[in-house]
Amino acid sequence: MPQARMQISPDQGQFMALLVRLMQAKxxxxxxxxxxxxxxxxxxxxxxxxxxxxxDVSEEYTAIAQKYWNLAGMSDKIDLRIAPAIETLDQLLQDQAGTFDFAFIDADKANYANYYDRVIQLVRSGGLILIDNVLWSGRVADASDSDKIVNTIRAFNTKLAQDERVLITILPIADGLTLALKK
Ligand SMILES: C[S@@+](CC[C@H](N)C(=O)[O-])C[C@H]1O[C@@H](n2cnc3c(N)ncnc32)[C@H](O)[C@@H]1O
Incomplete structure (x- = not known):
């Protein structure tokens, strides 16, 4: 499908799976x-x-996801919430703060900071947050590039670098992946 480039790469998927297994995330x-x-x-x-x-907000995309979760026998493990993610995260914050082992942020970049501000509260101490596309094809390192989305991601990366609640590293895997470990 034309939007296929939105999907993470197989090597990134394998790496994320390894982290989840390593942490014994539940x-x-x-x-x-x-x-x-x-x-x-x-x-x-x-x-x-x-x-x-x-x-996710898309019924269309997630109908495909559900098909493959079923085929893989994973449907019982996955609880799909169709709504703007900020609403879902705010709902979860009412009674599940500090209970998540692992989080992955990979939706609309304009809301990355909003997602992170909520997810950091949902994850337990010692939990891991992964954030995708933080290098944006390397463009964040090009000082002459002042595109809006590039600036948004730059500001987000700076925010995380200054956040004392986490230890971070940015891996140049795929489109750039930040690992943020909550202290
Ligand atoms: C880059 S894709 C996710 C790729 C996926 N992680 C993968 O590896 O296959 C971004 C997704 O974010 C969803 N999205 C966009 N805006 C959203 C929002 N406000 N709330 C929740 N999901 C949103 C889109 O529908 C899209 O499916």
Whole structure:
């Protein structure tokens, strides 16, 4: 499909699965599902009683995701929430703050800071937050590039670098992946 480039790469999926397995994560959240590849990578790495809350606004994309979650026998592990992710995250904050082991943020870039501000509260101490596309094809490093989305991601990267609640590293895998470990 024409939007296929939105999907994470197989090597990134494998890396995320390894992290989930390493942490023995049982409770995870994803912001930005698309056709379900990253959610499947995470869900398959979790134990039988693992749960992934998957947030997206698109019925069309997530219908495809649901098909593949079913085929992989992962549907019982994945709780799809169709709504603007900020609403879902705010709902979860009412009674599930500090309970998530793992989070992956990969939706609309303009809201990255809004997602992060909520997800950081949902994740437990020692939990891990991954954020995708933080290098934006390397453009964040080009000082002459003042495109709006590039500036948004730059500002977001600076925000995380200054956030004392987390330890971070940016990996130049795929389109740039930040790992933020909550202290
Ligand atoms: C880059 S894609 C996600 C790719 C997915 N993680 C994967 O690897 O296949 C971004 C997704 O964010 C969703 N999205 C965009 N705006 C959103 C919002 N406000 N709330 C929730 N999801 C949103 C889009 O529908 C799209 O499926």
């Amino acid at each position: 409770k995870a959240i994803e912001v930005g599902v698309f056709t379900g590849y990253s959610s499947l990578s995470v869900a398959m790495a979790m134990p039988e009683d693992g749960k992934l809350i998957a947030c």
